[in-house]
Amino acid sequence: MERSGGRGGQPRVPTREVVLAAVRLFTENGFEATTMDQIAADGGVSRRSLFRRFGSKEDILFAGHDELFSTVAGYLRASPDEPLTTVFAAARLVLQDYLGDPEVTLPRYRLVRAHPRLRDREVAMTARYQAAFSRYLARHEGTESGSPVAEMVAASLIAAHNHVLRGWLRDPEQDGQEVLARFEEAMALVRRVAEPMLYAADGPGNDRVLVAVYPGGMGREELLRRIGAAVQESGRV
Numbered sequence: 001m002e003r004s005g006g007r008g009g010q011p012r013v014p015t016r017e018v019v020l021a022a023v024r025l026f027t028e029n030g031f032e033a034t035t036m037d038q039i040a041a042d043g044g045v046s047r048r049s050l051f052r053r054f055g056s057k058e059d060i061l062f063a064g065h066d067e068l069f070s071t072v073a074g075y076l077r078a079s080p081d082e083p084l085t086t087v088f089a090a091a092r093l094v095l096q097d098y099l100g101d102p103e104v105t106l107p108r109y110r111l112v113r114a115h116p117r118l119r120d121r122e123v124a125m126t127a128r129y130q131a132a133f134s135r136y137l138a139r140h141e142g143t144e145s146g147s148p149v150a151e152m153v154a155a156s157l158i159a160a161h162n163h164v165l166r167g168w169l170r171d172p173e174q175d176g177q178e179v180l181a182r183f184e185e186a187m188a189l190v191r192r193v194a195e196p197m198l199y200a201a202d203g204p205g206n207d208r209v210l211v212a213v214y215p216g217g218m219g220r221e222e223l224l225r226r227i228g229a230a231v232q233e234s235g236r237v
Contacts, residue, residue, distance in 0.1 A: 015053070015063055015067075017043050017044060018039065018043035018045060018050065018053075018054070018060060018063075019060055019061070019063055019064065019104055020043075020103060020104065021039055021042035021043040021044075022034070022039045022042075022043070022057065022060045022061060023061070023103070023104055023107045023108065023111075024042070025038055025039060025042060026057075026061070026107065026111055027107050027110075027111075031057065031111055031114075031115055031118070034057065036050060036051065036056075036057065039057070039060065058117070058118065058121055061108055061111065061118070062108075062121055062122075062125065064097070064101065064104060064105075065125050068093070068094060068097050069125070069128060069129065069132075071093065072090045072093055072094065072129070072132065073132060075089070075090050075093065076090055076132060076133075076136045083136065083137055083140040083198070084137075084153075084191055084194060084195065084198065086136070087133045087136060087137065087153075087154070087157060088157070088187045088190075088191075090133070091129075091133075091157055091158075091161045091183075091187070092180070092183060092187075094129070094161065095161060095164065095165055095179070095180070095183055096180070098165060098168070098169075099168065099176045099179060099180075102172055105169070106169065106172055109169045126158060126162070129158060130154045130155060130157075130158045131154075133150075133153075133154035133157060133158070134147070134150045134151045134153075134154035134155075135150075136150075137149075137150035137153055137154060137198065138150040138151075140198070141198070149197045149198055150198075152197065153190070153194040153197065153198055156190050156193060156194065157187075157190050157194075160186035160187065160189065160190050161183070161186070163186065164179065164182050164183045164186050167179070167182070
């Protein structure tokens with residue numbers, strides 16, 4: 001039975017129930033063979049209500065993605081934290097959403113791997129997150145768009161996040177806390193690389209120059225750590 005409470009007195013479509021029904025049908029019958037009528041019947045809604053809420057089977061499968069992106073975008077707008085801390089926390093929200101809903105995310109992962117059209121939708125969503133992170137970091141630099149540093153940092157963040165996520169999707173029996181710990185390690189690596197670039201200047205037009213001299217035999221990790229610390233210290237002078 002459909003739930004009441006939609007706009008204008010229209011029944012509210014129970015999104016999660018519909019998504020679960022769709023994923024089950026896609027898994028049992030195949031994505032292409034499943035019809036919207038079957039999803040409506042299994043999801044307990046009318047065909048008309050289903051099409052009003054979702055325009056296609058792809059929209060149903062990725063409904064959680066769209067809602068999550070809205071949550072992440074709102075978080076970026078509202079967070080008072082330091083910029084890198086903010087985008088790392090936003091990426092963590094995405095990972096936690098995957099980990100918290102394996103009934104949807106695991107079969108969706110298998111479906112996406114099997115259907116190029118669905119892969120295109122997934123790639124577009126990833127690009128959407130990357131663009132949002134890049135815009136947020138660019139505003140921190142004092143520009144609205146076109147910041148190569150912000151774009152590189154956002155791309156590195158997405159790559160690190162997806163590396164951890166794919167590891168869990170391929171082996172979902174892993175402990176969730178261990179997966180989140182690996183995510184934090186990946187973000188720490190991104191931070192070590194990103195901070196010297198992102199915080200190299202206080203803003204547009206800043207003409208201060210930081211010169212650092214270190215022993216030639218110093219390892220890469222220690223060098224990056226010291227450069228990042230020196231850049232942060234210079235910003236407090």
